[in-house]
Amino acid sequence: MITHRNVIANVIQICTYEAPHRKKLMDPRNQSPHTESVLGLLPLSHIYGLVVIAHASVYKGDGVIILPKFEFKSFLGAIQKFKIEMLFLVRRVILQATCTS
Numbered sequence: 001m002i003t004h005r006n007v008i009a010n011v012i013q014i015c016t017y018e019a020p021h022r023k024k025l026m027d028p029r030n031q032s033p034h035t036e037s038v039l040g041l042l043p044l045s046h047i048y049g050l051v052v053i054a055h056a057s058v059y060k061g062d063g064v065i066i067l068p069k070f071e072f073k074s075f076l077g078a079i080q081k082f083k084i085e086m087l088f089l090v091r092r093v094i095l096q097a098t099c100t101s
Helices: 004-024 047-059 073-080 091-100
Strands: 038-041 061-067
Touching: 004 038, 004 047, 038 047, 038 073, 073 091
Parallel strands: 038 061
Antiparallel strands: none
16 A cells, blocks of 8 residues: 555655756756756656656646646647646557657
8 A cells, every 4th residue: 555655755765866866957046946948758656656647746846837738739839838747658658659650
């Protein structure tokens, strides 16, 4: 069973692991934390989507763009429109993208 404490521990682990990299990307002029735009394509009912996209990304202050389902055109359109910097994908999406192009 996955508890709230498990989810919180995973969020803290992810943020602690990424902290040195994000510190390097910090704007030296105003010392504001580095944030990114991420695409929430994975199902949030799955533990990876729940922890990495729904919780950790929001905890870090990242903008999360949620797509209701995977359609290749809307997927590419969202990347371009919202200037997505980080993609969390599964093999099926990558395979479909390579077969479509």
